[in-house]
Structure formats: structure tokens, C-alpha cells
Amino acid sequence: MFDTIYFDKNYVCPLCGGKIESVQVKEFENILKKYRIKDCVAHAEDMRIVRNVLFCNKCLTSTGKKIYIVIGRGILLGITDTLDEATKLLNEMNLERIILWYHELYQRYMDEQREKASYRRFLDELHEWYSKRFYEIPEDQKSRRFLCIWNRRHFEGALSPVEAIERFITCKKLLETLNEVWLEGKEILEIYYEVEITAGEESWSVDIYQDDINERCGFNWTWKVISKKKLKIDGEKENELPDWCIVVDEPFSDEVVHKAVHKWLSVRGYEFDVKMIAVEHAKGSEPLKERADL
Ligand SMILES: [Zn+2]
Incomplete structure (x- = not known):
């Protein structure tokens, strides 16, 4: 197993000109996580520079191009082309910067918690909807609980649980992409x-x-x-x-x-x-x- 680090700027393969957007690493938890710069990748005591070589997924070749992954206080600080730049980045760490990064990390952590909660609620409600056969309840007999189902919009009119899941996922994708674009x-x-x-x-x-x-x-x-x-x-x-x-x-x-x-x-x-x-x-x-x- 491995983890993947996505670059902020893409590299170009010197052999085929293809875009290289990420690199696979084995230095962290190896749980198939996708990381970006400023993500928490390791414990807070972790300060190191990891050397890696870019691999092109298009021509399936190791390009020979070295990159340096910088980890400071467990946070992925950046990726540089030379060891000197990496060392400089690591040395530039100071308390103020760390506080700023943790501030952003907390924000991301909360976003992830919200995301997790929304999936959990969807699963609970999907189960309730189909196990209690809410879809059979006539219009005039809809209970308070029925009306409180948060994901009702994805359930009503769906012909099966699979369609309800598709609606939920499609909506999530749409909203996430709008956020991304913004x-x-x-x-x-x-x-x-x-x-x-x-x-x-x-x-x-x-x-x-x-x-x-x-x-x-x-x-x-x-x-x-x-x-x-x-x-x-x-x-x-x-x-x-x-x-x-x-x-x-x-x-x-x-x-x-x-x-x-x-x-x-x-x-x-x-x-x-x-x-x-x-x-x-x-x-x-x-x-x-x-x-x-x-
Ligand atoms: Zn290539």
C-alpha cells in the first residue's frame, strides 16, 4: 500500500510531455490517502525531507526527475526541486506559521467531520426510509418524522435504494464541484x-x-x-x-x-x-x- 501526494502545480514529463499531477509515497501511513500541501501527514514531532523520483503514468516510465517532499511538524509543507530549497523551507518554520497552518487544518478537519456526518445521516435515513416503507405512506398521512427526513429529496420519487444513492452522490458531486470552481x-x-x-x-x-x-x-x-x-x-x-x-x-x-x-x-x-x-x-x-x- 501507499499514499498519494498531489502537487499544487503539475510537473511535465521530460520524456512524453504528459502532465504529472501526483507522486506515490510509502513514507507515511500507507492507507491510500490522498494528500495535498498543508495536509497533516504525520505526527507533530515529524520533521523531515523525503526524496522521491517522478513517475509518469502516461508513458509508464520513471522520469529520473528528483523532487523533495518537506514535512514540518507533521504538516506537508511543500515539494521542491532541490534539497537546498527543501532545507530552506524546513528552516523557515516558525511558531507563527505553525499556528496559521493549524488554524487551516482545524477548518479542514471540521469540513471533514461535516462530510462524514452527512454520509452517516444519509445511510441511517436510507435504511429507515426503506425498512419502514416510508415510500408507501399516502400524502395525507405523512408523519412528523417523515417530514423531518433530511434527505427526503433524494428518496421521494427514487425507484430503488440504488437510485436514491445515485441522486445523493450526484448532488454531492455537483455541490462539491461548484465549491471547487468558486x-x-x-x-x-x-x-x-x-x-x-x-x-x-x-x-x-x-x-x-x-x-x-x-x-x-x-x-x-x-x-x-x-x-x-x-x-x-x-x-x-x-x-x-x-x-x-x-x-x-x-x-x-x-x-x-x-x-x-x-x-x-x-x-x-x-x-x-x-x-x-x-x-x-x-x-x-x-x-x-x-x-x-x-
Ligand atoms: Zn511521460
Whole structure:
């Protein structure tokens, strides 16, 4: 077993020009953990420099390029190209810096705790939902407990536990990727759709694409916006749709779609601006291209 360290900046393979994003190491706990700079990788007394050689996963060759992994007070301080730089980094450690790093580590620790709790709650509720057959309860007999199921949105309308899990995972991926994109500094999300719908159409639904999200998550589309009229005609219920389906009560227009996506984001705490672009101006995403090739 091993652990993997992801670089902040990618290295380029000197042999094939491929991107090298990470290195496998055996110096830590060897529990298949993925580490990034500033992560806690070892005990607080651990101060050392680990030499490693970059391996290219594209041409499956050891590149011969040495790197130095610096660990100070158990924290992964950085990766350098030379031993001198590594030593300098280690020597620059001071109390103030350590406090700052621990401050960030605590934040990450809390994020992880929240994440863990959300998976645990999902599993508990999934079990309760199916063991108590909550899906059979008629609308007018729904108990307080039923209404308190936090993950109800993923359960109602799902045809099986597998579909409920898929909905949960998809939502998590979508929200995580939005966080990622925001942290990378992107503030405007370009969205578009492919189909032609006449403005003013009352019964409509449209798949909305956001290329970055689709690319990173492997989604075919990002959101679906659907009108109440269409929902009624299809005999579907709003509460049974997955979280990425947005229901609106207005005739079709670009503005309505734009507003719907913007609102979906803002009620979830995202401050993105949304920009509608024409399909011919979109770069497209891998999943979309693959689908077009079929
Ligand atoms: Zn290579």
C-alpha cells in the first residue's frame, strides 16, 4: 500500500510531455490517502525531507526527475526541486506559521467531520426510509418524522435504494464541484441549452449545460428546468424530482431559465453570476462529445 501526494502545480514529463499531477509515497501511513500541501501527514514531532523520483503514468516510465517532499511538524509543507530549497523551507518554520497552518487544518478537519456526518445521516435515513416503507405512506398521512427526513429529496420519487444513492452522490458531486470552481476564482457560470423552444411556450423542459461542471463530474447535463404545466402533463410531482431539477411557473424564455438557475445557486449559498450563452459559443464537454459520437 501507499499514499498519494498531489502537487499544487503539475510537473511535465521530460520524456512524453504528459502532465504529472501526483507522486506515490510509502513514507507515511500507507492507507491510500490522498494528500495535498498543508495536509497533516504525520505526527507533530515529524520533521523531515523525503526524496522521491517522478513517475509518469502516461508513458509508464520513471522520469529520473528528483523532487523533495518537506514535512514540518507533521504538516506537508511543500515539494521542491532541490534539497537546498527543501532545507530552506524546513528552516523557515516558525511558531507563527505553525499556528496559521493549524488554524487551516482545524477548518479542514471540521469540513471533514461535516462530510462524514452527512454520509452517516444519509445511510441511517436510507435504511429507515426503506425498512419502514416510508415510500408507501399516502400524502395525507405523512408523519412528523417523515417530514423531518433530511434527505427526503433524494428518496421521494427514487425507484430503488440504488437510485436514491445515485441522486445523493450526484448532488454531492455537483455541490462539491461548484465549491471547487468558486475557490479557483471563477465567478461567472456560463450556461446554455441545445433544444429550440419558442419563447412563451407554456409546457416546456430544458436540459441546461455548464461545461466545466459536466466535464469534471462526467454529467451529460447540469440542471433541468421544467415548467409546472409540463410536469402536470407528464403526471410528475415536484417533490419527487431530483435536486438538480428546477420547477418554474412561467412560460419559456431565456430570462426565466437564467433566473431559475441563478436562484437555485443562491438559495444554496453560491454567489456565482450566471451568463446564458448561445450553444455555438460553448466549448462543449467530454461527456457531451461522447454522447454526440454515439
Ligand atoms: Zn511521460
